[in-house]
Amino acid sequence: MTQPLLEVEDLHVEFRTRDGVAKVLNGVSYHVSAGETLAVLGESGSGKSVTAQTIMGILDMPPAFITKGTIKFRGEDLLTKSADERRDVRGEGIAMIFQDALSALNPVFTVGFQIEEQLRVRRGMSKADARKRAVELLDQVKIPNAKGRVSDYPHQFSGGMRQRAMIAMSLALDPELLIADEPTTALDVTVQAQIMDLLAEIQKERDMGMILITHDLGVVADVADRISVMYAGRIVEHADVYELFRAPGHPYTESLLESLPRLDQKGQELKTIKGLPPSLTNIPSGCPFHPRCPRAFDRCPTEVPAVHNLGMGRTSRCHIAEEVVARG
Amino acid sequence: MGRYVLRRLLQLIPVFLGTTFLIYALVWAIPQDPFAGKCGQRPCDPSYIAEMSEKLNLNDPLLIQYFKYLGNLLTGDFGTTFNGVSVGEQIATSWPITLKMGIIALIIEALIGITAGVLTGLRKQGFLDNLVLVSTLFLISLPVFVTGFVLRLYLGPQGFDWIDTSVSSDPSIGELILPGFVLGSLSMAYVARLTRTSIVENRRADYVRTAIAKGQPTTRVVGVHLLRNSLIPVITFLGTDLGSLLGGAIVTEGVFNINGIGGLIFRGIQEKEGVMVTGIVTLLVLVYLLMSLLVDLLYAVLDPRIRYE
Numbered sequence: 001m002t003q004p005l006l007e008v009e010d011l012h013v014e015f016r017t018r019d020g021v022a023k024v025l026n027g028v029s030y031h032v033s034a035g036e037t038l039a040v041l042g043e044s045g046s047g048k049s050v051t052a053q054t055i056m057g058i059l060d061m062p063p064a065f066i067t068k069g070t071i072k073f074r075g076e077d078l079l080t081k082s083a084d085e086r087r088d089v090r091g092e093g094i095a096m097i098f099q100d101a102l103s104a105l106n107p108v109f110t111v112g113f114q115i116e117e118q119l120r121v122r123r124g125m126s127k128a129d130a131r132k133r134a135v136e137l138l139d140q141v142k143i144p145n146a147k148g149r150v151s152d153y154p155h156q157f158s159g160g161m162r163q164r165a166m167i168a169m170s171l172a173l174d175p176e177l178l179i180a181d182e183p184t185t186a187l188d189v190t191v192q193a194q195i196m197d198l199l200a201e202i203q204k205e206r207d208m209g210m211i212l213i214t215h216d217l218g219v220v221a222d223v224a225d226r227i228s229v230m231y232a233g234r235i236v237e238h239a240d241v242y243e244l245f246r247a248p249g250h251p252y253t254e255s256l257l258e259s260l261p262r263l264d265q266k267g268q269e270l271k272t273i274k275g276l277p278p279s280l281t282n283i284p285s286g287c288p289f290h291p292r293c294p295r296a297f298d299r300c301p302t303e304v305p306a307v308h309n310l311g312m313g314r315t316s317r318c319h320i321a322e323e324v325v326a327r328g
Numbered sequence: 329m330g331r332y333v334l335r336r337l338l339q340l341i342p343v344f345l346g347t348t349f350l351i352y353a354l355v356w357a358i359p360q361d362p363f364a365g366k367c368g369q370r371p372c373d374p375s376y377i378a379e380m381s382e383k384l385n386l387n388d389p390l391l392i393q394y395f396k397y398l399g400n401l402l403t404g405d406f407g408t409t410f411n412g413v414s415v416g417e418q419i420a421t422s423w424p425i426t427l428k429m430g431i432i433a434l435i436i437e438a439l440i441g442i443t444a445g446v447l448t449g450l451r452k453q454g455f456l457d458n459l460v461l462v463s464t465l466f467l468i469s470l471p472v473f474v475t476g477f478v479l480r481l482y483l484g485p486q487g488f489d490w491i492d493t494s495v496s497s498d499p500s501i502g503e504l505i506l507p508g509f510v511l512g513s514l515s516m517a518y519v520a521r522l523t524r525t526s527i528v529e530n531r532r533a534d535y536v537r538t539a540i541a542k543g544q545p546t547t548r549v550v551g552v553h554l555l556r557n558s559l560i561p562v563i564t565f566l567g568t569d570l571g572s573l574l575g576g577a578i579v580t581e582g583v584f585n586i587n588g589i590g591g592l593i594f595r596g597i598q599e600k601e602g603v604m605v606t607g608i609v610t611l612l613v614l615v616y617l618l619m620s621l622l623v624d625l626l627y628a629v630l631d632p633r634i635r636y637e
């Protein structure tokens with residue numbers, strides 16, 4: 001097997017604040033290869049963004065502390081690199097786009113300036129060349145009249161166009177891996193689909209690796225190759241998209257799938273996952289999902305489930321993973 | 329934008345007329361006898377009164393007087409004092425001195441204030457932060473004449489004798505640095521605090537995170553992305569502050585014996601020289617108005633989200 005582009009191993013991150021220590025990541029492991037899209041799924045607060053920020057090296061430290069783990073990019077551990085080396089990786093090796101493009105773009109600079117800045121500062125391009133390239137990039141993300149709009153300010157763009165501009169900016173240095181943190185959550189449903197299509201298309205065209213963070217299972221099915229499901233700072237299930245939808249291997253994934261609206265169940269009430277996400281300052285003992293798990297049994301509150309290998313790279317952190325997956 | 333500027337300029341006219349008329353009225357309509365005490369112990373000679381009244385249009389209704397005065401101003405004629413000294417000439421020698429000192433004060437308060445604000449805003453709760461917090465509190469609570477007096481005393485020949493604190497009648501820029509510092513010290517403290525607050529507010533902003541995620545060097549993240557946004561309120565403050573500095577120069581000028589417009593106004597008021605007072609105050613009003621216009625325009629340049637149609 002060829003080496004993955006990015007390999008996160010047993011990542012632990014905690015936030016030390018006045019209210020105590022929040023153990024936000026408790027052993028996250030996932031990997032992405034070139035040309036592959038990994039969807040990271042999970043409820044709000046499960047640590048999807050923190051994982052991404054740790055990979056990018058844009059975590060606020062303090063209050064965040066990385067207490068354990070490795071992040072290998074092209075085989076080299078990023079966490080042991082110097083600040084300058086890490087900065088070189090950002091944008092060039094790994095780029096990131098954010099949920100709210102309006103606040104993520106600088107309001108006082110034109111969209112063109114913010115794209116050109118990458119090319120000029122990082123690549124030493126001349127002003128004229130950078131402008132030309134910025135227009136090309138805006139064109140690639142299908143912004144109509146790119147030449148005219150390159151000198152517009154972010155607030156002059158519509159929500160969808162702004163996210164497109166953000167994508168164009170992230171592509172400026174031809175990254176090998178793109179992390180998209182809920183890139184469509186802030187948008188209208190129709191625009192959401194367009195942006196997802198664009199991302200999928202660009203990913204294919206450039207043979208990039210992509211990490212797509214979302215809590216929307218519906219988005220995932222079309223775009224992703226594999227899925228990592230996060231719960232309380234751990235990956236609880238990891239599977240091929242098709243496999244996961246066919247037969248979830250973890251009760252939490254099962255609940256997520258059941259909470260998804262389906263055409264054949266029209267009219268029926270949607271099932272939601274009962275209970276609240278766990279408090280990260282006081283994570284439940286044993287399997288952290290046990291207070292909400294419909295299948296919990298006596299071992300669950302006391303024993304931390306090991307990673308169960310379900311074959312074909314599929315894993316689940318549940319005592320009865322085999323049973324769960326066989327049922328589906 | 330062009331139309332906006334034109335509209336704002338037109339708006340200035342009634343404001344200018346209103347304020348200057350008010351000043352004119354305050355100076356000329358309220359004291360009953362403008363000639364009281366003008367001719368030593370004795371009452372003034374009727375022929376002198378007649379001549380001056382004619383010259384100052386005192387026999388006209390107030391509004392007519394005012395417009396005649398304004399008409400003269402427009403031709404550059406500031407009039408004369410009761411003993412025939414040209415007010416225009418007096419202003420011409422004093423005005424540049426005060427203006428120079430005001431600009432020096434503005435530059436000093438901007439440089440030191442912004443630097444201190446940025447440094448402390450970036451690393452909250454360090455030694456530097458406490459130092460700046462305490463020293464700005466000190467500057468804000470001390471009256472300017474105390475700051476000026478103390479600095480003059482300790483830095484000058486009577487104290488440590490580090491610098492020559494005397495200011496000549498036609499002062500050079502070097503001589504005006506210490507007075508400029510004193511004049512700007514209060515605003516400098518405000519600028520430092522305003523910048524600090526603004527930096528603290530913006531440093532966690534999403535666009536700053538984006539700039540870091542782009543792999544931009546820290547100097548650019550701070551110097552371009554963070555600073556450009558954080559300085560918007562600071563620059564607006566600095567813009568409107570020039571007017572206040574010129575108006576407030578009177579105390580500093582007194583402490584350092586500077587021959588500026590502060591002294592002129594002071595003497596003008598003391599000696600009831602209405603022509604002098606109205607002339608200078610009109611100029612100050614003009615500076616205020618122009619600076620506030622400039623600030624409004626600057627605001628649109630600094631923050632593109634603000635657009636005037």
Ligand SMILES: Nc1ncnc2c1ncn2[C@@H]1O[C@H](COP(=O)(O)OP(=O)(O)OP(=O)(O)O)[C@@H](O)[C@H]1O
Binds near residue numbers: 042044049
């Ligand atoms: N700067 C911070 N200080 C303290 N706690 C933080 C900080 N940033 C994140 N956290 C905590 O880390 C946990 C995980 O946050 P994260 O943003 O990764 O969640 P997420 O899975 O991305 O959720 P969402 O779907 O809402 O984006 C949350 O409980 C959050 O409160």
Ligand code: SF4
Binds near residue numbers: 252291305
């Ligand atoms: S280990 Fe137990 S509580 Fe946890 S998911 Fe499996 S069955 Fe549910």
Ligand SMILES: [Mg+2]
Binds near residue numbers: 049182
């Ligand atoms: Mg998030």
